[in-house]
Amino acid sequence: MKFCVLGSGSKGNATYVEANGRALLIDAGFSGKEICRRLEVVGVSMATVEGVLLTHEHNDHIQGAGILARKYKTALWANQATFKAASPRLGQVESFKSFQTGEKFSLAGFTIHPFAISHDTADPVGFVVEHDGVTLGFCTDTGMVSRLLQQRLTGCHGLILECNHDLQMLADGPYPLHLQQRVRSRQGHLANNDAARFLGDLLHDRLQHVVLAHLSETNNLPDLALEAVTGFLATVKNGFPLPEVSLSWQERPGVMVELCR
Numbered sequence: 001m002k003f004c005v006l007g008s009g010s011k012g013n014a015t016y017v018e019a020n021g022r023a024l025l026i027d028a029g030f031s032g033k034e035i036c037r038r039l040e041v042v043g044v045s046m047a048t049v050e051g052v053l054l055t056h057e058h059n060d061h062i063q064g065a066g067i068l069a070r071k072y073k074t075a076l077w078a079n080q081a082t083f084k085a086a087s088p089r090l091g092q093v094e095s096f097k098s099f100q101t102g103e104k105f106s107l108a109g110f111t112i113h114p115f116a117i118s119h120d121t122a123d124p125v126g127f128v129v130e131h132d133g134v135t136l137g138f139c140t141d142t143g144m145v146s147r148l149l150q151q152r153l154t155g156c157h158g159l160i161l162e163c164n165h166d167l168q169m170l171a172d173g174p175y176p177l178h179l180q181q182r183v184r185s186r187q188g189h190l191a192n193n194d195a196a197r198f199l200g201d202l203l204h205d206r207l208q209h210v211v212l213a214h215l216s217e218t219n220n221l222p223d224l225a226l227e228a229v230t231g232f233l234a235t236v237k238n239g240f241p242l243p244e245v246s247l248s249w250q251e252r253p254g255v256m257v258e259l260c261r
Contacts, residue, residue, distance in 0.1 A: 001134045001259045005160060006030075006038040008213040009250035013061050013140060015160060016044060019131040022108040025052045025068075026127060026138055029060040032067035038253050046072055050108035051097070054078040056124035056141065057086035066090035077107065079114070081123035101125055115152045117142040120187040128152055134259050136160070140214045143188035145198045153202055157259045160248075161199065163212035163229065164189035165219035173219050189214065192225050196232035203233065203240045209257045213248045222247050 006014040012030040016023060016039060023044065028035055036046045052065055052074055066089070069076050075095040078086065083096060099105050101123055104113045114125040119141045126139035126149065137156035139149060153159060170180055170191075183189050190198070199210060212225050230245055248254045 001129075001131050001136060001158075002256055003136055003158065003160070003259070004042050004256040005211050005213055005248035005254045006035065006042070007250055007253065008140060008248035009215060009217060010060055011217075011250055012063065013214065014038070014064075015138065016042070016049075017110070017129055017136065018044065018048075019134075020109055021048070022050060022110075023048045024108050024110065024129075025049050026129075027055055027061040028052050028065040028068055029058075029063050032064040032071060035064050035068065042253050042256050046074075049074055051075045051077050053107075053112065053114075053127060054082055054086065055126065055138075056119060056121040057082050057089075058121060058141070059089060061141075062086050062089060066093060069093050069095060077112075079123050079125065082121070082125075085122040113152065115148055117149060118144045118146060118187050120182070120185075126152065128156065133261050136259065142190060143184075143186045145190070145194065150198070150201060155204060155206070156202075157206055157261075158209045158211075158257060159199070159202065159207070160211045160213050161195055162190045162214045163192050163195040163220070163225040164214050165191050165216045166221070166224045166228075167191050167193065169221070169224070170216075170219040175219070183216075183219070189216075192220065192228035193232075195225075196229045199229060200232055200236040203237060203243075205240050207240075207243045208259055209244045209246065211246050211248050211254060211257070215248070215250075217250060
């Protein structure tokens with residue numbers, strides 16, 4: 001399985017996942033043109049994408065979904081609550097596929113397991129994407145680490161996990177108090193230290209790569225996020241080999257990662 005975070009942050013989110021020449025997108029939060037451009041940058045084409053999974057209805061996750069569905073006849077997959085909330089911005093979509101949160105389904109040769117997360121939207125989800133025994137866990141917008149979240153992401157070969165803000169930068173930054181409270185809330189976003197502790201709990205001998213995602217451009221710095229996670233993991237590895245940790249970027253695609261059994 002290969003994957004690449006095409007971009008992640010408050011201005012847009014999209015992730016490409018491929019196995020055996022078949023592909024899907026998780027979220028489409030840039031313009032359709034920009035998503036196609038970023039796919040070309042990493043050497044792939046939107047024409048190979050068989051479906052777009054939507055995590056929730058915020059615009060930075062759905063902006064280009066409608067146009068891609070219309071131009072490429074690509075199915076959009078979401079739960080009913082997300083699709084209803086997103087419909088005014090998606091426009092007319094010919095091929096919408098509904099899934100039930102918590103129930104597995106198949107798409108493009110993958111088994112997809114959507115699970116509930118905690119964010120201020122109608123019915124937000126993360127995903128575990130599996131192909132031929134290799135699993136990728138995905139969660140970029142959650143205000144808390146729930147028992148369910150830990151259960152779903154345990155044992156994954158690769159992870160894409162939110163590392164949104166540094167608590168001190170958020171406190172000292174330009175956000176008004178009510179917005180700071182929203183970010184820190186149980187329906188907001190994970191801080192660097194929360195993500196680090198969570199990843200420490202998820203360490204196992206088959207975890208190969210972790211991508212830190214949805215970094216705030218206002219309340220975080222790439223070096224702070226990377227240092228928080230790698231520094232903490234080094235202290236708690238308990239004999240496990242440490243996974244490679246990379247960053248996602250708002251303005252450009254990250255690395256193309258290949259996972260194996």
